[in-house]
Amino acid sequence: MSRLEEIIENTAKVFPHNKAIEDYEGNAIDYSSLETNIKRVSNNFQNIGIKPSQSVSFILSKNVDSILCLLAVLHSECNYIPIDELSPPKRQISVIVESRCTALLFRETSVDSQLLESLPTARVHKNFLGDISLAFFNWENHSDDFASKNLATILFTSGSTGIPKGVCLKHENMLPFIRWSKNITNLTEQSRVISIAPLHFDLSVYDIFSTLMSGGCVYLLPAKEAKNPMLISMLLEKWSITHIYTTPTMLKLIIQYGKVEKYNQTHLKNIIFAGEQMPVETIQNVINTWPDGNYFNFYGPTETNVITHYQVDTSLPIENPIPIGIECPYAKCKILIDNVLYFVEPHRSGELVACGESMFDQYKNASSEHVFYLDETGNKWYKTGDSVEINGNGQIIYKGRLNRMVKRHGYRVELDEIAKAMSTLDEVSDAAVIFADEKLVAFYTDSNFNISEIEIRKHLGDLLPVYMIPDKFVKILELPKSSNHKIDYQKLNSLLDE
Template identity: 30%
Template structure:
């Protein structure tokens, strides 16, 4: 199957159905229980669609999926799409209280879980009656059994701009925000990504990200578009670098996609630099990759294509840059590249230093946040960028990481990028300690290969790259950064560490 081929209509659920028609015995999803073929996945999706319909789920309704990653959950996603419903993945690491906040936001017709989720729900007060009621969870196994006794409903004929799924992210008010993505939004990215990475049926992708994280969209739907297979990485392996590297080697993974923090962990503790024999593509996104480590990886893997993809959940991937041997001489950060996925990406409000806000328009821009007015016009990312000499966009940090220290406006991401180019530093985060005239820049770093950079080393390095007012004042070296559920550096937790207060 050709990843450049156009699926029938603008519908995510047509990808699996088409692959099942053309190659029913080919592997589709591999999880801890074994391999599910495209024909089996197609039949499971129909069983879920039948069970959902019998339980009253209709087009436009929401189905929450609160369960560990498995072929059954992937089939449930497909089953929801086949009847025109939206699926809402919620990682099983979310406690019942947060699940209920998400459920009250999207008002699902059904909550699907597994045995673990059923046990958690049973042990907590569950609001299944009255105001704020949420449907009691039902396990995927029960639904599959119900669907086996029912005829499959006809596939829903959706419009391209119909919503397909909702991904909940953290909200600045403390309440999760539901990013609503249409079939057109997702497919514009997936088609571009499959072409960019030249996916074929022979590929086996690794799905490291949880299903509620937008990185998983490429893993799943890129595989389905190409007729390739996807290996679901269970949560208990997500932060085990040696076991992750073993999985890639032992299971013939050809395409890896994750946040840089995970790749850095695999480089430091998993032997990732000894290239897995089948790996041909490595993609990272979600946060900056320290340039020294990126160059080290590039040099170690001459035959592997490496990509830096950028985009918030609200746009998925909207710019891309391929890391090549030409970058081995680079001293500054790697760029996030140029517009992709059919999008237009501009810098607005550019200041005297050439820095402006990254603004995205085009087919990948979300429908809006669930429960709010539809999004209209370009999406303002809140991220800052500037053009380099080659017309590529350099990421310059977040607007909300912009601080003022002793009267100077400072973007912390720029200091972090400078620190990341020091060969004794694997990762770096800069925070502000104190307020007013007492405000100081404090760096928290993880040493590379067990090294512990000194404050003098760090100051000297910063002084060579930054104005004097951006040179850090103090330093902490720690063993490992705290991580969010998506594997990114948890800045809030880092700021709350006792020695930083």
């Protein structure tokens, strides 16, 4: 197997009548029907002009038809670009423009009416599949150097320049994780996996592809419903869920607000978490809530997918902090100290770098040279930007970020992107953002000092996803600067304590 679409072909031969997908509305499809419909939709793509190697983006809520479209895009030897349906239209347009995608799949009820008017839309095929329409774009002077049948997806993440960066992942980058994660998390044809992560979040790769490789069923939650811990708790019982893959924050919310004691969740045996550091208190609550489970900590940036893992041993005292563990079999990790590579050995600390089959090659719309370390043999190592140390057992411990990118609710957030968005307001002359006590705090200067926090929030809401909107705004007369005339972020942190 060398391509993602072959997953369905293989599983349909072994488990044709197993339920493959069920969505929140109750629509369901088995593997045999899924394979048949993928081929039908793929033929329809080709008949209206979709060609191999092209990029097809989509703004779709998760249901059977949207996953069918995604899989048909892959079957057409194209790549898919998922766009956050809850992001403001300007953000969605930015991703489409940066991707220079051939076409966009969308539902008219869920996109802004002016979105297509703001883009070089050539033609629109309404109701291409049910209520899903397909728009084609005509980009001027566009030659796609990235066109390749080997490209599977482009996942856009926060960019420090203020423009989202597109991480290009090939089939060969994604399959090693899919195979490995299926086995290590005990996925079988009896498994029932709840899909909480949106499709533009790399956790969805496990939900969709690892589950479908196993012959189990993936249960889809749309983005709005996926924010409701009470609903998720109820669905764990209703759908007899066996596997959940989400962030520590979401697990904490389910336990706090999901009234789990009301529901029978004894089927839940495999709890996988990633995207941010797992607090010891939260993992203890997870174990107390679902005591018969297996508990996995996955770690890895979008550029590499998961590269380290740790399984919590409940027979031993819980380690503090929870390790991100050891490298996955398809990845190699080293420690970068003063521009020199060292092996992962006890008591070393530095920046975690990685290479291997799952590592991306390049960004769609930005240079990637600065994110790689080139060793003396010419091998490229991805610099994660994460500070780590190795404990006495040889396990990797996450210590924090080395740069201005943080993780919030599992999402990557470039703090400078928020500051740049604030600075597009005429009334804001300067802005800086820090991350303190798990909160985004924005400092800004205003020559007239008359713009309100409500106005700033509204402006940012038009440009950024909800998870990038600061929790707190602080007006100051002048941003503190260091001796080299750069913003003094340490001083900004100290201002919060005053």
